[in-house]
Amino acid sequence: MMVVLVKFVDMELGEIPCKEEKTMKLKETFNSFLETETEGKYFESSTVTYRRKLEVFCEYLIVIGNLSDNNWEDILRGMNEKKFADSAIYYIENYNIQFYSTLDNYFSVIYSYFRYIRDFLGISNNTIDSEEKLKSLKKLIHAKTKDYNLITKKQKSPISDDVYNELLEYCNECINNPKSDLLKTTGYNKAFTDYVSAIITKLVMYAGLKIKSIKALVRSDINEIVNTLNINNYRIHLPDELSSQIRNYLVIRDSIAGNDPKGALFITNQGKELTSNASMFEVLSAILQSREAESVAKFVIMQQIKTGIPLGQIKKLTGFSYITCLHCAELVEQENERTDKNSINRLLDSRLRSLPLYDKL
Structure with missing residues (x-):
């Protein structure tokens, strides 16, 4: 629009x-x-x-x-x-x-x-x-x-539900059906770039991670046995499909760069640490005409807020600032205003009565 x-x-x-x-x-x-x-x-x-x-x-x-x-x-x-x-x-x-x-x-x-x-x-x-x-x-x-005293810092808008689904479908296509040999280690390998980018993007689509949090990941942060990821001092379980895709990626990654536990989790096709922001989010350009992942992360943060995860924990997990998380909370609150007022009232009343203070007063 x-x-x-x-x-x-x-x-x-x-x-x-x-x-x-x-x-x-x-x-x-x-x-x-x-x-x-x-x-x-x-x-x-x-x-x-x-x-x-x-x-x-x-x-x-x-x-x-x-x-x-x-x-x-x-x-x-x-x-x-x-x-x-x-x-x-x-x-x-x-x-x-x-x-x-x-x-x-x-x-x-x-x-x-x-x-x-x-x-x-x-x-x-x-x-x-x-x-x-x-x-x-x-x-x-x-x-x-x-x-x-409105917060004047420019804020990026989250993506829509439809775009999220379209992006997910495109990422899975890049991961499951690469267009050329992923093991080509000389020169630029478009298929490998899209492959790694799609996995990184799916991590953002799951946990709402900021790019600096992704760059900090090392090989040992993935536990292939229990399918968990260590991120910003949290251990989170990975969805089944994403976990399977990451395990397959690790086989390719380790064959190129070795399995040093302290080595960067995400690499180029030549085995070097992946540091380019543009390459990390290459797949976004096909759907959003942009390689900016914050809009994707903010969509996820909104979902986290809806499930009741405290803003402070979201900030620590994702690596985004409190201002960014607060903007997402504002958007969620606007959505909630559209729900049935009686339902909101019942929920609020129930939560207040569950407080330990209720019996004391």
Whole structure:
């Protein structure tokens, strides 16, 4: 999905009270807009994320502007810099937004939506259609959000579910069906590079590892008998298929470089330690048109958070910073906002009653 406009923050929203009986016509425009958008490869450019942002905006219009099927067009036409900025404040305060990149994504979606209703529905907005007013809006957003101390460090978006599955399929193809002799040790061996890259990528797809954590792995970190990997002072069991693929890799690796326990786990076809970031993630370029693995790792970190692994342990295991893990937690929380509020309430109530403090109080 194409996103335009100025750099702001985004935070996923939840099941918004965009009341069906009052806003059917507006929501129909949301649906028609989303049908024109191409599903993105990344979490923040996915249809699901776009819809969440639109629902947040809808909620703001209901709460602030008494939105209904009778006045929605007039309200959209009348949105000015102050009202757009106020919608950002509403988003921050009601959804505990901590990252400026989340707000950026929010306004990119809103901008694209307003361009759509102008071009296809004839509903124009003077702020969106004016470069000067957009610049004024950007300054106003900065001024109004300054006191919230949002984290401004640029954040990479996690990949989407579909891209994860596509990447997994491609990695298995490179591992199980190499296109040429893996044992060619002279010159550049594309098949070997893809083979090793696919195994490394699958490790990231399993444990969410940062590249420095992978480079630190040595031969003895793999226990082939019990199928475990030692990583950042943790011992984790490997999935069956990945474990089998790594065992096969080790046979080839050891035939080229020997089995010194302290030798680098991942090597080039010439037996040297693999140090090139680009080569380590060569397979990503076929799916993502990029060799940047952080987006893959962040998808995995989101899944780890969903299972209840504490952020501190995720930070230690993966090697990523607390800020990166916190951004993933923010995205997960946005997803959770969409689940049934009663279910969340029951879970929270149950967990609170299980605390030792409960009986003491």
